Amino acid sequence: MKTMEIRVPDIGDFKEVEVIELMVKEGDEIRKDQSLLLVESDKASMEIPSPQAGKVRKMLVKLGDKVSEGSALLLLDAEEAAKEIVPEDRSRQSDNRSRENTAPSAAENPTFVECDTLVLGAGPGGYTAAFRAADLGQKVVLVERYPVLGGVCLNVGCIPSKALLHAAKVISDVQEMAHHGIRYGKPEIDPVQLNRWKQGVVDKLTGGLSALARARKITVLHGIGQFAGTHEMDVTGKNGQWRVQFKNAIIAAGSSAAKLPGFPYGHAALVDSTGALQLDSIPEKMLVIGGGIIGLEMACVYDALGAKVTVAEFSDGLIPSADRDVVLPLLDRIKKRYEAVLVRTRVTKLEEDGKRLIATFDGNNAPSEPLAFDLVLVAVGRRPNGASIGADRVGVFVDEHGFIPVNRRQQTNVPHIYAIGDICGEPMLAHKASYEGKVAAEVIAGLKTEYDAMTVPSVAYTDPEIAWMGLTEEQAVKQGIPYEKSVFPWSASGRALTMGRPDGLTKLLWDKKTGRLLGAAIAGTGAGELLSETTLALEMGCALEDIALTVHPHPSLSETVMFAAEIGLGTIADLYIPGKK
Numbered sequence: 001m002k003t004m005e006i007r008v009p010d011i012g013d014f015k016e017v018e019v020i021e022l023m024v025k026e027g028d029e030i031r032k033d034q035s036l037l038l039v040e041s042d043k044a045s046m047e048i049p050s051p052q053a054g055k056v057r058k059m060l061v062k063l064g065d066k067v068s069e070g071s072a073l074l075l076l077d078a079e080e081a082a083k084e085i086v087p088e089d090r091s092r093q094s095d096n097r098s099r100e101n102t103a104p105s106a107a108e109n110p111t112f113v114e115c116d117t118l119v120l121g122a123g124p125g126g127y128t129a130a131f132r133a134a135d136l137g138q139k140v141v142l143v144e145r146y147p148v149l150g151g152v153c154l155n156v157g158c159i160p161s162k163a164l165l166h167a168a169k170v171i172s173d174v175q176e177m178a179h180h181g182i183r184y185g186k187p188e189i190d191p192v193q194l195n196r197w198k199q200g201v202v203d204k205l206t207g208g209l210s211a212l213a214r215a216r217k218i219t220v221l222h223g224i225g226q227f228a229g230t231h232e233m234d235v236t237g238k239n240g241q242w243r244v245q246f247k248n249a250i251i252a253a254g255s256s257a258a259k260l261p262g263f264p265y266g267h268a269a270l271v272d273s274t275g276a277l278q279l280d281s282i283p284e285k286m287l288v289i290g291g292g293i294i295g296l297e298m299a300c301v302y303d304a305l306g307a308k309v310t311v312a313e314f315s316d317g318l319i320p321s322a323d324r325d326v327v328l329p330l331l332d333r334i335k336k337r338y339e340a341v342l343v344r345t346r347v348t349k350l351e352e353d354g355k356r357l358i359a360t361f362d363g364n365n366a367p368s369e370p371l372a373f374d375l376v377l378v379a380v381g382r383r384p385n386g387a388s389i390g391a392d393r394v395g396v397f398v399d400e401h402g403f404i405p406v407n408r409r410q411q412t413n414v415p416h417i418y419a420i421g422d423i424c425g426e427p428m429l430a431h432k433a434s435y436e437g438k439v440a441a442e443v444i445a446g447l448k449t450e451y452d453a454m455t456v457p458s459v460a461y462t463d464p465e466i467a468w469m470g471l472t473e474e475q476a477v478k479q480g481i482p483y484e485k486s487v488f489p490w491s492a493s494g495r496a497l498t499m500g501r502p503d504g505l506t507k508l509l510w511d512k513k514t515g516r517l518l519g520a521a522i523a524g525t526g527a528g529e530l531l532s533e534t535t536l537a538l539e540m541g542c543a544l545e546d547i548a549l550t551v552h553p554h555p556s557l558s559e560t561v562m563f564a565a566e567i568g569l570g571t572i573a574d575l576y577i578p579g580k581k
């Protein structure tokens with residue numbers, strides 16, 4: 001054993017970064033690669049790993065100290081060099097724009113690794129599968145091309161977008177209180193600080209994942225994974241190459257933003273959702289191409305921050321997969337707030353004009369002249385990454401879109417190779433990915449599990465929120481399913497009125513014969529939270545009576561679900577519906 005000084009490794013251009021968390025203390029026994037402390041600059045936060053296993057003799061830094069490459073951090077009584085796999089750069093740099101730039105290099109002299117289960121991709125599907133498999137006794141290798149775990153959802157999807165949407169809601173709530181006698185000044189928005197807060201939320205969650213993986217003794221390899229055989233994967237990282245031999249593999253490699261051809265990608269004003277989340281500055285005029293969930297959520301953020309927003313959607317309506325009735329309250333509100341909401345409108349051309357882009361439109365509602373924008377977001381859906389992982393080379397069927405079809409046990413056509421999450425089909429949602437991750441891990445571990453969720457709920461966290469689950473009315477009609485429906489308008493909800501937001505509705509669909517719930521759709525503040533009651537009701541096979549006869553707290557938005565059921569049964573007291581008993 002020898003005492004050595006552990007210093008800050010090469011952390012790129014970062015200098016004088018602040019120590020914001022000490023992750024070990026004097027006397028701790030630590031493993032090689034265990035994170036010692038967390039440092040933060042205005043651009044990123046990073047965990048500094050230990051290059052050696054051993055016992056911490058003395059800490060040489062404290063919280064708030066500023067450190068740079070080479071600064072001494074602690075004295076370690078080091079053990080013999082452990083024979084561990086050294087993953088590539090463990091620092092958690094979180095500049096998301098650089099996330100898309102990792103390129104593989106050819107594998108030479110790889111390190112061989114064996115495992116029971118290999119998981120490719122550490123998004124919500126992959127990390128859930130890896131954690132569950134490890135908990136069920138499997139030796140797990142988790143392969144992720146970026147230095148942080150969490151995938152799209154945690155790094156550039158669900159979490160950062162919801163942080164910004166929360167900020168947007170606070171701004172618009174405050175603005176609306178002006179009509180009720182409380183006035184504040186115009187908000188002063190500091191995009192740098194807002195970004196820092198958003199990134200802090202992301203870093204907390206992704207850092208937590210690394211700790212959870214370590215606690216489960218999962219080997220995390222940072223590099224690009226490509227199938228090399230039916231039981232082999234090559235992983236090429238910045239600092240290492242591995243050949244992993246596995247008994248079973250779970251593909252959780254997710255999806256990427258779809259692009260429209262012919263646009264000037266590379267121009268600073270043209271972004272996808274990752275670029276829009278970066279929020280470098282607030283544009284005066286913004287064009288959102290695509291009226292789906294992601295486009296409308298980002299429109300909501302930029303509108304609240306003060307941009308003049310135009311939305312162009314090429315199909316007949318916004319959020320095409322949602323029940324039409326619940327989209328209307330959103331449409332009503334954004335039509336008043338935004339510069340324009342153009343459905344049945346296609347952007348045919350985007351031309352550079354200095355820092356701006358000039359958009360040409362086509363379609364029923366197209367502006368007659370091209371228009372100039374300071375920021376253009378392309379949010380036209382996501383493409384599964386199935387074609388880029390070498391799966392087809394080992395006999396896994398990948399369809400023409402890049403999806404990898406699976407059965408109810410999440411198995412591909414190659415039975416010991418599973419696929420989960422965005423890569424195996426719609427809806428591309430984080431909670432579907434994690435549900436499927438558990439199914440795959442449990443099937444591999446020999447449990448009698450299969451995909452049997454009755455629905456995957458969907459939520460657009462816009463203002464108002466739009467949430468739906470089960471059957472939509474359009475689907476019921478199309479499939480010829482006999483149904484009945486009821487709609488409770490939030491203008492009759494005491495709670496909605498006290499919140500100044502009566503612009504919502506709760507709609508239920510049920511089986512004409514049995515009265516069992518078939519679907520629900522809700523528009524309004526907090527609709528995403530309210531939807532869970534109806535999702536549980538569907539899973540439990542509840543009929544309208546079960547919902548109507550459950551006592552709900554008053555005044556609450558959850559009452560609107562009960563009221564909608566009471567309308568269906570004709571027992572509602574809070575509305576007068578002529579002809580009902």
Ligand SMILES: Cc1cc2nc3c(=O)[nH]c(=O)nc-3n(C[C@H](O)[C@H](O)[C@H](O)COP(=O)(O)OP(=O)(O)OC[C@H]3O[C@@H](n4cnc5c(N)ncnc54)[C@H](O)[C@@H]3O)c2cc1C
Nearest residue numbers: 121123125145151152153157158225254421422428429430
């Ligand atoms: C802006 C935005 C907002 C969103 N908001 C929501 C929301 O509110 N709620 C919701 O449910 N969903 C939301 N989503 C969708 C959600 O993020 C995805 O459905 C979810 O992340 C899918 O999880 P996944 O595990 O299948 O894949 P991903 O999260 O895409 O993870 C796949 C991982 O695999 C890695 N990978 C890919 N190929 C390789 C390779 N060859 N080698 C190594 N690693 C590889 C990737 O780097 C990535 O980390 C949002 C998406 C976006 C873009």
